[in-house]
Structure formats: C-alpha cells, structure tokens
Amino acid sequence: MLIEVWGEWACFTRPEFGAERVSYDVMTPSAARGIVESIYWHPNVQWIIDRIFVLNPIKKINIKRNEVSEKISSRSIQAAIRSHRTDLSLNPEAFRQQRNTLLLKDVHYIIDAHFTTSVEVDHGVNMAGKVMSILNRRLRQGGCHSEPYFGFKEFAANFQAYEGKISDIQTPFEGITELGLMHYDRDYRTNTPIMFNAVMINGCLDLRNVQTFRLELQKEVSACS
Template identity: 45%
Template sequence: MGYGICLETWGDYALFSRPEMKVERVSYDVITPSAARGIIDSIYWKPAIVWRIDKVHVCNPVEFTNIRRNEVSSKISARSVDSVMNGAAKPLYINTNEDRQQRASMILKNVRYIIEAHFELTDKAGETDTIEKHYNIALRRMRKGQCYHQPCFGCREFPANFRLLEGDVPESGLIGEKDLGYMLYDMDFTDPENIKPMFFRAVMRNGIIDLSACEVVR
C-alpha cells in the first residue's frame, strides 16, 4: 500500500447502470469499483500493471434526476466486420437516423468521489517494469491532469474531472451506515470466451465504501 494513490473526481452527472434493469437505465447510488478503475485506467494504463480499488469516499449526498436520451438500438456484429475484412462488399456502419430510439434514464447529479487505489504488476511486466517506475509516471500524469482519453462517469456524455489528492483525505460529512445492496464489482476476463460479472455487497459507513476486504460473488 506504500504505492497507492488518492484521486478526487467530480462531475455534474453520472450513470452507473444497474444490469437488472432491462429497458430503462437506472444508476446505482454510487460509483462502481469497475467505473472507478476505468477512470484511473484512462489516466494511466499499461499491460504491465493492474489497478485495484481500495476505498471509495462519497463526498456529496446521493441525488437522482431523470432525463431522456437518444440512443442507437443496434450494434455492428463481429461477423459483419469479419466478412468485410475478408472482402465482402457490404456497408459497415450504423444509420443513427434509422436505429435511434429514445430511452429514459435515472441518473446521479452533482457527484464527487475520492478514490483510493493501488496497482500490482501483472505477468506481462518485463525486466524494466518496476513498481517505482510506474508509480512515478502515474503521479506525474495525475498532477498534470493528463489522460489518454477523457474519463467519464459511466457514459461518455458525463465527463469526469479529476485531480491528485495529496495529504489527508477530507471527511465527506455523510454520517451513518447505509446498505446499498449488491453492486457490480468488475468483470472477470480470465476466460475471454466466458466473461463473467462479479458482485459484492456494498455498505457505506460514514460516506466510505471499503473494498479492501469485501467478499466478491461470481
């Protein structure tokens, strides 16, 4: 844990979709660990390291609002891509005017989180991949506000601002314990042919969700 980081991130809106909602999008009450990891990955990602989320500090009270958005109702299949790459003469695009549909979403507003995380070396790390090297690069990028692509809160239209938090973590002001139920933890990519979701029981105590010793259910 000596090479951990503390990242503050905030934005106007967020949508961390519950998978059990099939038609309309409904957000979880707080950011999911996979979304938190995605924000850090957008800042600094390498095959040699993997980020682990330790704690999530919820700084603002949970507030919801409703919106309606236009979304595409289909996607390009892998079979179509393969056929075009093999010489098939057929269009490879989505006509948004024809495949567009309007969907309601219950999203979060005025969100602010503090993410405590650390990284571990993977089996793809080489001889020159040291913990100190990647740690210093990650700190430098976070201090300068650099990222590979704009981090977001669940959807690209909800950008996430971020800054490296150095020093003591401020208290959130949320008092008490709240059981948020089962939430998506992350996706298990161990078998690329059978990717499985992982869940955990989220409990927020005084605005903090501790993930360092949570039980993950597959």
C-alpha cells in the first residue's frame, strides 16, 4: 500500500533536545504509522511501515512559539471531581514561555506500508479484504478515523493513494544520506524510546531490516510521532 502525504509544515521532534524542539530531517517511522492509523484504525490491525520516500528537498525554518511551562495534573483533576469543585484552571499568562522550534517546511512523502491482523474474519467478513476496501475508499474520498498531522496537530497532513509504481517514484536525493540516530517507536510498557541508525539511499528510508535498540534517557522527553 502506497500513501502519498504532504503539507506545509512538520516537526518530528528529536527526544534528546528537551524543551527546545528540533525536528528530524525526515519523517520518523512512528510518525508515518500514526498518519496511516489516523486514516484507518482498528484494534485488530497493526500497521508496519516498510519504506518512506522523501520527495522534496529538506528545508528548515526556526520559529518561536508561545507555550506554557505547567499543566494541570491528573491528581488535581481527580481531586476536583471528588470534591465537586468547578474552579480548576490554569492562568497561561503566569506560566507563559517562548520556546524555539526548528521545523521542516514544504514536506512531501510516500509511505510504503502493510498490515497484519490478529483475526482472519470479522463478523463473517474477511478482515484483510475489509481493511483494504475501507482504506482505499477513504484515500479516494479524503475520509479518516482522525485528522492526520505531521508531529503537531496544527501541522495538517494531506493524503491520497499513490497510483504509480515504486519504480516511478522520483526524489531529489542521490546516493547515501546519513541521518544519524532516529526515533523508531516507543515501548509504552517502560516508556522507553526505540531508536535506529537511519540511512537514506536515493531518497528512500528503508525500514524492512533495520536494527533497533532501546535508548535510556536521564530526563525522559516524549518524541513527537
């Protein structure tokens, strides 16, 4: 399954930079999977990203964003619910901070993905056929399970089926491009990032046989995916 995605802005946050958000040079595997899942999600379906083709040159821009340094804790929310309080709030002016964000501009990718299912039949219907039918219809009509985005929800991702063959895909890159350590996924049981050495060859990030490892961080920061 080939899915073409594009947008004006993207930020696939590197976990090692803390509060100052710095994007990877290209879309991460977990971000690609998140986009596919936003188009079609089912609890019995697991999407696997095989390749990511980078169609546009890598462009970066640095911006400042107004953010807040604090958030209302889940403990405070639970306490307010138990006591029937209605005054639970956070004054953003008191905690406002300006933070730098290094974004990608004018991104365009083709995602090569496949899926596995934990059941073969769902309500008497072949599960694989059902998934492909719904996915193809949504790609044609622009439907989705939730709005896909590139890292941040304000960076919307446009999408459609790529009708050509893999051999038809053209990228502006030639040869080998070393991208360094990249976020692959996350072990949510231990909240640990899973990383890999990313190498792009002729504009293609091939993920079919990558070696991954877990990265222990002194200060855990969620990667944007």
